[in-house]
Each structure stands twice: as structure tokens, then as C-alpha cells.
Amino acid sequence: MNTASCVGIAPIIEPAVGATAGLDRLGDEIAELSAHLDAATARLLDLIREFDARGGWNTGFCSCAAWLTWRVGLDRGAARERVRVARALGTLPRLAQALARGELSYSKVRALTRVATPETEERLLAVGRAGTAEHVERIVRGWRRVDRLAEAQETARRHKSRALHVYPDEDGMVVIRGRLAPEVGAVLIQALSAAREALYQKAHAQDVPAETSGADASAEPPTMAQQQADALALIAETALHHGIDPGAPGERYQVVVHVDAPVLADADAPGQSVLDDGAYVSAETSQRLACDASRVVMRHDPDGRILEVGARTRTIPPALRRALHHRDRGCRFPGCGLRFGQGHHIRHWAHGGPTTLSNLALLCRRHHRAVHEEGYTIERHAGGELKFHRPDGRLLPEVPSPATVPNDPVHALYTRHETQELQIHPRTAIPGWLGERLNVGYAIDVMHPLAMRRLPQTMS
Ligand SMILES: [Zn+2]
Numbered sequence: 001m002n003t004a005s006c007v008g009i010a011p012i013i014e015p016a017v018g019a020t021a022g023l024d025r026l027g028d029e030i031a032e033l034s035a036h037l038d039a040a041t042a043r044l045l046d047l048i049r050e051f052d053a054r055g056g057w058n059t060g061f062c063s064c065a066a067w068l069t070w071r072v073g074l075d076r077g078a079a080r081e082r083v084r085v086a087r088a089l090g091t092l093p094r095l096a097q098a099l100a101r102g103e104l105s106y107s108k109v110r111a112l113t114r115v116a117t118p119e120t121e122e123r124l125l126a127v128g129r130a131g132t133a134e135h136v137e138r139i140v141r142g143w144r145r146v147d148r149l150a151e152a153q154e155t156a157r158r159h160k161s162r163a164l165h166v167y168p169d170e171d172g173m174v175v176i177r178g179r180l181a182p183e184v185g186a187v188l189i190q191a192l193s194a195a196r197e198a199l200y201q202k203a204h205a206q207d208v209p210a211e212t213s214g215a216d217a218s219a220e221p222p223t224m225a226q227q228q229a230d231a232l233a234l235i236a237e238t239a240l241h242h243g244i245d246p247g248a249p250g251e252r253y254q255v256v257v258h259v260d261a262p263v264l265a266d267a268d269a270p271g272q273s274v275l276d277d278g279a280y281v282s283a284e285t286s287q288r289l290a291c292d293a294s295r296v297v298m299r300h301d302p303d304g305r306i307l308e309v310g311a312r313t314r315t316i317p318p319a320l321r322r323a324l325h326h327r328d329r330g331c332r333f334p335g336c337g338l339r340f341g342q343g344h345h346i347r348h349w350a351h352g353g354p355t356t357l358s359n360l361a362l363l364c365r366r367h368h369r370a371v372h373e374e375g376y377t378i379e380r381h382a383g384g385e386l387k388f389h390r391p392d393g394r395l396l397p398e399v400p401s402p403a404t405v406p407n408d409p410v411h412a413l414y415t416r417h418e419t420q421e422l423q424i425h426p427r428t429a430i431p432g433w434l435g436e437r438l439n440v441g442y443a444i445d446v447m448h449p450l451a452m453r454r455l456p457q458t459m460s
């Protein structure tokens, strides 16, 4: 290739032969180092996959990607993509190996892992080896179109099959049988486990046998299936009690806690801490709910009779909340920054902490729980900065300590690959493409398992 013709402005003098050779060497060096970086990326993804699987990020971060953003400085999109590719490569050994040998670029592997399955991996690896990054991108786009079509049909079929049958059995019991869409099922399962927990913990908290077990109160504890049945009853009663209207999102999850004043001030103090429907919650949870809530103070006498009901007030008045959002912008937990949050009293109002900007910090739901119920602590220093500590007392730094990098990282990388006997040279990642025109539709028709079985005219 004539290097001069590639440049927008043609140089007046042809570069000397020595200069051309120098540029060739430069190009080779770029290609070789790129292949080395891809090989190193494979190692990085292996480490991320293990760290993710072993939950190493679960020290107050909501995901492995959030941890990567904080520790490594990747932007959120790139961090999520690394984790996704790392997980995908766990089941795609051929693609993983091609990356580890520097034969396939990270760009190509990233694109291929969007569609590859163990079943199609080999064919897609061939695409990666033969084509340029642009070819790979186009094939993957077409491949996904076929996948989406199949998925849409599958979703429609599943949605149509939703059903719930409720009918009396011969002995008068009522039988329930049904199929729910996955997201509806998830809500039901969550509601059942919440109700089960409420019934179970209530029975324990009051230290009396659960009344739902009726006549066999003295017998062994109810089985899981029996508990589920009791939980469903509680859910039905709750729905009828509150009306079927789920309400505005803000009200939907509103929780009223009846709590004795000593409990709010000290989690270990004796006293009751119950939700409006009578479900028992831990003192830590009631402190969290009370941190930022509508507050109705009900004073109880020693027998539990209500003596006095105060007016309903917001713990954090709207103007102060606006100021808090303006100051904090998002969750203050290191590495989080989620936009929406709850106002947390650094010193709880029940302990005499004031509801002022300097005693408040915005925390997302996840991290508000971490602070109240999981042992994380916040301190506010004179300058206004917040210090977060892990449950074991170690500081959770806002900025992580920098990684140690050798003086000559490229040389270190080359040496390391040499000791691993990796053969990487300037042509390691070169595609097999010879310049033919790519027919994406045809390529997918012959390779995609669904396109092969079904109508090829879905692809243009
Ligand atoms: Zn709080």
C-alpha cells in the first residue's frame, strides 16, 4: 500500500524508504501491542468473573459494575459491559480462548457475546476470525433480529397462557392452580414471603402460638406449604382491607409504623414496633422507616391503649427536602450516586438529632438499608464531608487506593505473555477476509439455528 495516497493532503515529497520502513514498524508495533492488550483483557475478564461470582463487590455496592466504576474508574456503561462479557465468556470457552491468545479483538468478542450460545459459539467464532470488526457488528445485528423475532413470539405465547383457576374441592377446601407471567409471579412470590415472614415473626415476637394454626396449636410448626397458604390468606385480607386500588406510586409503598418511643431511640429497648397491619418489624427497620416518613406520633400507655394521637407531619419538610436534593444530587454512599433517595438523619431524630441540612444525607433505598440494618456507619466531619465505615469498622474510601503499576507496564506485559508462551505478533489478529462483499442475510440464514429451521425470508 502506498502510504502517501492514504493521507488527505498528498505530501509533495514521497517519504524516503527509511521513513516508510519506520512507519511499517510503527504499524506492526501498534498491531502487536493491541493483541497483547486483548490477551491481557481476557485475563482481566477472568478476574472480574471470579470476583463477581464470589460476591467480592458486595461491600455496600449494588453490583459488580458499580464496584468497577468506583475502584477502576470505568464509566457505568463500560463497567456493565465488562461484567456482561465476563459472565458470557464463562460459558463460551472458544471465544474466551481466542481473546486470551490475542487472536480476536475485545471489540469483536464483545459483539459476538451478545448473541453467542454454547450451541452457536463455534460458528460465530469463525465469523470473528474471518471478518472485520464491521462485518462482525453487522452479522450480530442481523442475528439479534432473528433472536428477537423468536423471543417476541415466545413472549406472546407465554402471555396468552396466563391463567388462574380457583375452585372448590369435594371436601370443601378451595384449590388454586395457575400460570403467571414471570414478573407477576415475582411480585406474588415477594408478597408471599413478606406475608410469611410477618406471620412467622409475629408469632415469635409475641411468643404465643400462631392463631392461624387453630386447633393443632400445640403440634409441630407448620410446613412451608402450610405457611404459604396462611401467607396467601394474609395477602387477600390485606388487599380487601386497603381496597384493591394500588394508589399512586408514592402512597403504594407507604408504611405506617406504630412504635414505642424508647424503641425508636434505642433498638435494644423493650417495646413494640409494628406495622399498621400488625406485622412485626425489627427496631432497626422501624428506625429506617421513621427516618424519612410521614409521622403520626401515637402515645401508648403500658397496656398498649392509645393515649394521644398527634397531627400528621412530614419528618423532613418539603423545602428542606428540595435543599437536600440540590446539595447531595444523589445517594452519598461511596460509588453509588443513584439519583433518587431518602433523607437519612445522620443522628436519628429519635436520639435528638435535628432535622437540618447538616444532619441529613441523601441515601438510595439500598444504602439506607445498609446504614440502618447492615451495620454500615456514617460520620460527618467538620468540613461537611461524610465518612462511611464498613460493618467491620474499616473505612470505605470515597476514592480507592491507586493500583501499583510497574515502571514499564508494556514491557512487563510482554514479558508476562512470553513466560506464558503466548505467541503474539503483528499479524495475530488479522482477519481472513480477502475483500469479498458481505451478504449478511445469507450468512445468517446458513448459520443461525432458528433461521435454518424456519422461513429464510424473514431476513432481507
Ligand atoms: Zn436513615
Ligand SMILES: [Zn+2]
Residues within 6 Å of the ligand: 331, 332, 333, 336, 337, 338, 363, 364, 365, 366, 367
Ligand atoms: Zn446508594
